Each structure stands twice: as structure tokens, then as C-alpha cells.
Amino acid sequence: MSAPTTSPPAPPPARAKRRIGDVLFRGSTQVAAGIILVALAGVAIFLTAEGIPALRADAAHLAGESTFLAYAWPLLFGTLLAAFIALLIATPLAIGVALAISHYAPRRLANLVGYVIDLLAAVPSVVYGLWGANVLGPAMVPVYRWLSEHLGFLPLFAGPASGGGRTMLTAGLVLAIMALPIITAICREIFSQTPRLHEEAALALGATRWEMIRMAVFPYSRSGIVSAVMLGLGRALGETMAVALVLSAFRIVSWDLVSGTAPSTIAANIALSFPEATGVGVNVLIATGLVLFVITFAVNFSARMIVARSEKGLVR
Amino acid sequence: MKTTLRRAAKPGLAVLALSVALTACSAANEEGDTNATGSGDDTGSSLSGTLNGAGASSQEAAMGAWRAGFQSANSGVTVNYDPVGSGGGREQFISGGVQFAGTDSLLDAEELSAAAEQCGADPIIIPSYVSPIAIIYNIDGVDDLKLDGATLAGIFAGEITKWNDPAIVATNPDADLPDADITAVHRADDSGTTDNFTAYLDAVAPDVWTHGEVGEWPITHGEAAPQTSGVVSAVTNGQNTIGYADASQAGDLGQVEVQVGEDFVGPSAEAAAKVLEVSPKAEGQGENAMAYELARDTAESGAYPIVLTSYLLACESYADANQAELVKGFLTYLISDEGQQAAADAAGSAPLSDALVEEAEGLIAKIGS
Numbered sequence: 292m293s294a295p296t297t298s299p300p301a302p303p304p305a306r307a308k309r310r311i312g313d314v315l316f317r318g319s320t321q322v323a324a325g326i327i328l329v330a331l332a333g334v335a336i337f338l339t340a341e342g343i344p345a346l347r348a349d350a351a352h353l354a355g356e357s358t359f360l361a362y363a364w365p366l367l368f369g370t371l372l373a374a375f376i377a378l379l380i381a382t383p384l385a386i387g388v389a390l391a392i393s394h395y396a397p398r399r400l401a402n403l404v405g406y407v408i409d410l411l412a413a414v415p416s417v418v419y420g421l422w423g424a425n426v427l428g429p430a431m432v433p434v435y436r437w438l439s440e441h442l443g444f445l446p447l448f449a450g451p452a453s454g455g456g457r458t459m460l461t462a463g464l465v466l467a468i469m470a471l472p473i474i475t476a477i478c479r480e481i482f483s484q485t486p487r488l489h490e491e492a493a494l495a496l497g498a499t500r501w502e503m504i505r506m507a508v509f510p511y512s513r514s515g516i517v518s519a520v521m522l523g524l525g526r527a528l529g530e531t532m533a534v535a536l537v538l539s540a541f542r543i544v545s546w547d548l549v550s551g552t553a554p555s556t557i558a559a560n561i562a563l564s565f566p567e568a569t570g571v572g573v574n575v576l577i578a579t580g581l582v583l584f585v586i587t588f589a590v591n592f593s594a595r596m597i598v599a600r601s602e603k604g605l606v607r
Numbered sequence: 608m609k610t611t612l613r614r615a616a617k618p619g620l621a622v623l624a625l626s627v628a629l630t631a632c633s634a635a636n637e638e639g640d641t642n643a644t645g646s647g648d649d650t651g652s653s654l655s656g657t658l659n660g661a662g663a664s665s666q667e668a669a670m671g672a673w674r675a676g677f678q679s680a681n682s683g684v685t686v687n688y689d690p691v692g693s694g695g696g697r698e699q700f701i702s703g704g705v706q707f708a709g710t711d712s713l714l715d716a717e718e719l720s721a722a723a724e725q726c727g728a729d730p731i732i733i734p735s736y737v738s739p740i741a742i743i744y745n746i747d748g749v750d751d752l753k754l755d756g757a758t759l760a761g762i763f764a765g766e767i768t769k770w771n772d773p774a775i776v777a778t779n780p781d782a783d784l785p786d787a788d789i790t791a792v793h794r795a796d797d798s799g800t801t802d803n804f805t806a807y808l809d810a811v812a813p814d815v816w817t818h819g820e821v822g823e824w825p826i827t828h829g830e831a832a833p834q835t836s837g838v839v840s841a842v843t844n845g846q847n848t849i850g851y852a853d854a855s856q857a858g859d860l861g862q863v864e865v866q867v868g869e870d871f872v873g874p875s876a877e878a879a880a881k882v883l884e885v886s887p888k889a890e891g892q893g894e895n896a897m898a899y900e901l902a903r904d905t906a907e908s909g910a911y912p913i914v915l916t917s918y919l920l921a922c923e924s925y926a927d928a929n930q931a932e933l934v935k936g937f938l939t940y941l942i943s944d945e946g947q948q949a950a951a952d953a954a955g956s957a958p959l960s961d962a963l964v965e966e967a968e969g970l971i972a973k974i975g976s
Contacts, residue, residue: 539831552828563797567796
């Protein structure tokens with residue numbers, strides 16, 4: 292950006308001849324960009340067109356609810372709760388891992404840890420789901436028992452604790468591990484891009500390593516952290532298979548994190564209900580998909596806005 | 608005409624090849640239209656062509672065995688079965704998209720008249736697959752559990768919450784039942800297994816189980832798990848759990864013996880077949896139907912009342928003579944001793960009794976063009 296150059300400014304280039312390669316390349320990139328827009332528009336149109344009949348669906352197709360909103364709200368609640376728990380766990384963890392890789396660990400160890408974290412992103416979600424339901428859940432049962440016995444006065448741990456450990460907290464933990472590599476990878480890149488001069492200036496003023504990170508690295512990478520968290524949130528919101536396998540899901544609104552009666556999520560509900568759905572029932576499921584689409588879109592959009600605004604601030 | 612159809616089917620075939628795991632139903636449908644005529648393979652069997660079916664996923668394992676058996680006996684034949692679910696299968700059958708369909712539940716009046724219109728006569732309905740649903744449990748130190756219908760309903764309805772509840776102790780005086788919470792596991796998805804299980808609860812204990820016969824779990828009690836495998840692993844991995852699943856998938860888990868009359872009966876193929884024999888025919892399914900109103904509250908000794916019955920739908924006549932022959936051949940194989948044994952081995956279903964087979968043969972004989 293601001294690197295001083297010693298070479299004299301080049302003479303203004305003569306108007307380049309249009310080469311066939313340039314034209315082709317430009318065209319193909321534009322087509323690629325266009326395809327994304329068309330695909331997104333196609334999905335939006337499909338969801339809207341197929342989802343509209345759900346607004347007029349009767350109670351038989353809405354699991355006994357009278358309106359579509361009453362049907363979709365518990366699912367939306369579950370989706371947001373699971374994603375929120377996931378981010379609450381994943382964000383500090385990811386920032387810690389990213390800082391260790393970029394600033395604390397010796398280079399060789401940092402490379403290894405970075406590689407392993409990237410590997411986490413390549414594990415299929417169904418594997419996380421099976422692991423969560425068959426290993427993590429049962430292993431957490433004593434913890435849930437303890438929580439509901441000793442902290443049962445909090446609505447979060449009201450219980451009764453699940454006998455199989457397939458609870459909202461387990462789902463949140465699994466989602467946190469799934470969102471971790473995305474957040475870590477982006478944070479790591481951004482932390483390591485902090486201008487060396489800023490860091491050295493902070494250290495020269497007598498700052499400790501931690502103070503330097505707080506004074507130089509974090510302010511510089513704030514927007515990047517936000518967009519990384521938003522991408523992780525996108526993953527947590529849309530995750531289907533892992534949640535469907537892990538969560539003991541009901542269509543309810545409940546803050547209880549340790550009981551086997553947990554609110555379902557939109558994506559998991561679609562996956563579980565679709566095979567036997569017919570007629571308007573399919574429209575109802577697609578309409579919940581539209582709700583998820585809008586939420587995800589809003590999340591990504593707001594992330595972009597935050598990033599754009601902070602970047603403007605940085606240039607100044 | 609034929610070449611254009613074949614050309615049109617080519618991408619369909621390519622899709623089919625690419626998406627083995629996705630069970631490309633649309634591609635399979637296209638194929639069916641083009642391959643209806645015989646190719647004259649000299650395999651000792653006169654049958655050739657492609658037969659398409661869709662429907663209940665409960666029949667999938669048995670259908671795999673039937674397809675393999677029928678195709679190896681008739682090398683010119685391809686049978687496809689898309690396990691889209693009972694509702695989807697009936698829908699495709701009524702619209703003429705598939706030649707036969709598998710369904711866990713019977714047709715309603717509207718579907719029946721639409722199917723009769725499509726077929727030109729009342730559709731043929733035969734019980735192809737009868738399978739016991741086991742009540743599985745995992746309690747430390749308890750190897751033998753006997754329950755009556757009302758207690759079972761109480762456990763799943765959430766009225767009985769401890770394993771040492773007097774109602775459970777009453778039928779298990781010798782068992783070492785723990786003072787622990789019951790975790791009752793049920794299916795999270797809409798399923799024929801749930802439908803049949805709740806039908807049983809509704810029949811034997813309507814005052815305890817007040818939620819009727821439903822495919823989707825109606826109450827917020829217990830724990831939900833997806834698919835049969837999910838329920839089995841939730842019961843296996845949890846503590847003091849109980850659930851219900853197709854008996855063939857129950858593995859090493861303990862299986863509840865249910866009170867029938869004065870006796871306690873565990874799930875077995877023979878006991879499941881027996882309940883069909885003592886059940887009356889269902890009304891209003893047309894004249895070609897072997898559909899049963901299962902006697903779930905039967906007191907007949909040796910019958911196990913919690914069963915899943917799955918039916919096959921076919922037409923009496925098909926526009927294409929070859930299609931009719933294919934359907935007839937496939938169904939004949941399916942209810943033969945060989946076919947029933949193949950399903951029993953592959954899916955743990957109960958072979959139909961001789962009387963039922965005879966009746967089904969009579970219906971299948973009607974198929975023609």
C-alpha cells in the first residue's frame with residue numbers, strides 16, 4: 292500500500308492492442324460472476340414461489356399450528372440459539388488459536404497447528420454428527436447431570452438432564468468445532484498481516500507481548516475478526532446433518548440446554564420432515580427454508596457492511 | 608419416435624450412472640418409457656425390460672433382496688425402487704410415474720378413486736412385508752422386561768417416569784429395576800414405525816395414550832432421534848433408555864415382551880405373521896385389496912401386535928403387455944417361498960402364511976394387459 296518505490300514513474304503506456312486472451316479471460320470471469328448471481332436469484336425465486344402456498348396452509352400441514360409464523364418461530368429460535376452457543380464457544384477459541392499461530396508458537400509448531408485446524412474443515416458434517424451423537428453426547432451426560440443438580444435454578448440448566456446427552460449444548464459444541472476452522476483461518480491471516488511497524492512501535496514503547504497484541508493487532512484486525520465470525524455464523528446457521536443427528540429435537544421454544552427436550556433448527560427440521568412430506572407440507576418446509584435463506588443473507592450482508600465501514604476507517 | 612426417445616433417455620442414463628447414491632428417480636422414469644419392449648435376450652426367461660417402483664423406505668432392505676433375486680433369475684430385467692416414502696410412492700403410482708408402489712399406510716378414498724382411474728380398475732393391494740417392531744431398552748442389570756400395553760403407553764406418554772414405578776414392578780417382580788429416570792426415545796422424523804407403534808398404544812390403552820395414531824411424534828416428552836439407526840444408537844449409548852425400532856435392527860439390545868391376553872410375547876417373525884391372520888380385512892379399499900385392519904388389541908396367544916405392515920400397489924391392467932408381464936412376474940416371485948425367504952434373511956420380515964400367499968396369488972393372476 293504505502294511501500295516507497297525508487298523506480299521512476301513509467302511513461303504512460305500506449306493504448307494496448309486488444310489481445311484475444313485478454314478478451315476471453317475478461318469474458319469468462321464476467322460469466323463466472325454472472326452465474327453466481329443467476330444461481331442465487333434462482334434459489335430465491337424457487338424458495339419464494341414454492342414457499343408462498345405455505346402462508347395459506349391449514350393446521351394439518353403445520354403440525355397443529357394455526358399460522359405459518361407460529362410454526363416457524365420455534366424452529367427459528369432453535370436455529371439462532373444453537374448458532375449463538377456455537378459462536379460463544381468458537382470465537383474466543385478461534386482467536387486464541389489464531390493468535391498462538393501468528394504470534395506465540397514457534398514457526399514449525401504454528402504451521403502444524405494451522406494445518407490440523409484446516410483439516411477440521413475438511414471433515415464431513417455427518418461425521419461430526421455421528422461423533423456428537425455417539426461419543427460426545429454420552430460422555431457429557433455426567434456433566435449435564437451435575438449442571439442440572441447444582442445450577443438447576445438457572446433456566447439454562449433447568450433439566451431434567453438428558454439420559455443420552457443429545458442436548459442443545461452438545462449441538463452447540465459440535466457446531467462450535469465445525470465453525471472453528473473457518474474463523475481461525477481468517478483470523479490467522481489477518482493477525483499475520485498486522486503492519487510490522489505498528490507491532491515494533493508498541494514493543495518499543497515498553498508494551499508486553501499481550502499489550503502489543505491489544506494495542507496493535509486487535510484494532511487493526513477488528514473488521515476481519517467480525518467478518519470471520521459472521522462466516523462461522525453462516526456455517527452454524529445452515530448446518531443440517533450434524534444437528535439432525537445430535538439434537539433430540541422438538542418444535543418448542545426452550546432455553547434449557549441440558550435436557551433431552553431441545554428446540555429443533557430449521558435445517559434439521561427440513562431434513563427430518565422432508566422424506567414423508569407431501570402436498571402443502573412440502574411448501575411449508577420450503578417456506579422455512581426461505582426464512583433461513585433470508586436470515587443467512589442478512590447475516591452475510593451485515594458482515595459485509597461492517598467490513599466495508601471499518602476498511603474505510605483504516606484507509607484514513 | 609423410438610430413436611428420439613432413446614436419445615432423450617441418454618442424458619437420463621448418464622445421470623443415473625453419476626448419481627447412484629442419489630437414486631435418480633426421474634432418470635429411472637425416463638428409462639421405463641423407452642425399454643418397454645423385449646430385446647430378445649436368450650436367458651431362458653421371456654421377461655425383459657425395466658420395472659420402476661417407488662415408495663416406503665421400510666421396504667427398502669427387502670426390496671433390495673427381491674430386486675437382486677428377480678434380476679438374477681431374469682437377466683434381461685431391471686427393477687428400480689426409489690425409497691421416497693409412502694406418500695411419495697402413492698403419488699407417483701397414481702400419476703402413472705411408476706408401475707408399482709410400496710406403502711406403509713392404506714389409501715384414502717380420494718387416492719383410491721384416483722388410482723382406480725389410472726389403473727382402469729381398483730388397484731391390487733397385497734401385504735408384501737410384515738415386520739415386528741421391537742421395544743428396545745438398555746437398563747443396567749435388567750435382561751428381561753415384561754410390560755403390558757397400558758404401562759408402555761404410560762412410559763411413552765410421560766406418565767411413568769421412573770424405572771421402579773409400581774406399574775413396571777408389578778409385571779417384573781424379580782427384576783432389579785433401578786430408581787432412575789426413564790429416557791424414552793422416539794423417532795424425530797415422520798415415520799411408518801411411529802405410526803404403527805402409536806396405533807398399538809391407541810388400540811390397547813386409549814385412556815393413557817390420548818394422542819391417537821400419528822406418524823410424527825405428537826408430544827414434547829422423551830428424546831428424539833432420526834431414523835431407525837438413530838433410535839437404536841440413542842438407546843444403546845444412553846442410560847436407562849427405552850425406544851422402538853424395526854426388530855431386525857434391534858441388535859443385541861434387550862427387547863420387551865408385551866402382554867397379549869394372559870401371556871407375554873416377544874417380537875418374532877412367526878408372532879408377527881400370526882397377528883395378520885387373526886386380523887379382519889380393512890373396509891373401503893376396493894375389490895382387489897388384501898388390506899388388513901390389524902387387530903392390535905388381540906388376545907390371541909402367540910401373536911405379537913406391534914407390527915409394521917407394508918403393502919404393494921399394482922394395477923390390474925397396463926397399457927403395455929410387457930409391463931404387465933413384468934409386474935406379474937415380479938409380484939409372483941415376491942410372494943413365492945423363495946422371495947419371502949429372501950426378504951426374511953435381508954430384512955428380518957415375517958414370511959406370509961400359506962393362506963395369505965394363496966389369496967395374493969389369486970389377485971396377481973388377474974394382472975394382464
